[in-house]
Amino acid sequence: MTEQVKKVVLAYSGGLDTSVILRWLIETYDCEVIAFSADIGQEEELDTIEEKALKTGASKVYIDDLREPFIRDYVFPAFRANVVYEGQYLLGTSIARPLIARRQIEIANIEGADAVSHGATGKGNDQVRFELGYYALKPDIKIIAPWRIWDLTSRTALMAFAEKFGIEVLSTRKKPYSTDRNMLHISYEGGILEDPWQPPPEDIFTLTVSPKDAPDTAEEIEITFDQGDPTAVNGRAMSPATLFRELNRLGGKHGIGRADIVENRFVGMKSRGVYETPGGTILRAAHMAMESITMDREVMHLRDGLMPRYAEMIYNGFWFSPERELMQKLIDESQRNVSGVVRLSLYKGNCTVLGRKSDYSLYSEAFATFEDDTVYRQGDAEGFIKLNALRLRIREMNRKQA
Known part of the structure; x- marks a missing residue:
């Protein structure tokens, strides 16, 4: 019944x-x-x-x-964690x-x-x-x-x-595969893509030109961040959706953001997917560069250790779970000082960081320099190394006594 x-x-x-x-x-x-x-x-x-x-x-x-809410309330929070599933899928x-x-x-x-x-x-x-x-x-x-x-x-x-029932439907024979599109990406699965040995046909791509057909001249851009979220491109403030649309345009123009992945579905099988994520690829590279000079080492390593688990939660559908919400609070706290400007070069499928600056930078040229300095005694490193080597020395001595 x-x-x-x-x-x-x-x-x-x-x-x-x-x-x-x-x-x-x-x-x-x-x-x-x-x-x-x-x-x-x-x-x-x-x-x-x-x-x-x-x-x-x-x-x-x-x-x-x-x-707007999609980019502001879902994409940006995830990208504060540099989220990626199985190393490739954004x-x-x-x-x-x-x-x-x-x-x-x-x-x-x-x-x-x-x-x-x-x-x-x-x-x-x-x-x-x-x-x-x-x-x-x-x-x-x-x-x-x-x-x-x-x-x-x-x-x-x-x-x-x-x-x-007289339902009008468009023919899908010209596209023998399944697609899903939103502001973050477009995916292609099934049909002609089910053989993981075969490359995706060039004519399936929608958001990006082929890197070989991209402009022969690199384009430099700057992205401004405020507490982990991008707020401006080339000095022009934009709403979240408008900014992401601009990054998609720039990335697509230069053939950035293509990925061909065999991923592990939550239901148990492996699946081959081809993705275009031009704006997301640029944003992730820029955000990581911004963090590199503004985030404490141990905070960064702790967050990075949690990222695969966080990505898995999103991939498997647990966005509204208490564990995802708890982890989001930790991630957001880590972003308090992730503010500044990142300069990048876009060229034939590549997104390269050229520079980064921030009022909250933890980078000190006085400490990092190879020239003479008065803030770091190089001789102090000897004791530091010996203390860290102690357990390794004891382990080797015990081996020789055995």
């Missing part, structure tokens, strides 16, 4: 999957469906979303511009999901909905990210994940369902 559901808020993109899901929910549960589309910089055509959703059967449509999709889940639950509360739904498959990470977010924010919410329960198990079946 089908579970009783009165009203559902669906995360709706207007593509084949969520369009079919919208109608399937109505047919299966005889319920009201509210469509929710989040604008987080995916650059997809949103003008026709409302009309399409209503035509498919939605009782109401929310289209929310979340670009978490473009992972960071966006909790924002969408939060707004979806807010709409459910506003509309008195008793259920939410999404278009994530039963093989991927997104089902986990969405649903952990739903439960964390509204523990009694009903969740409908069609891909785990329906019998529409192929694209042919989805197309047939869409045709039956």
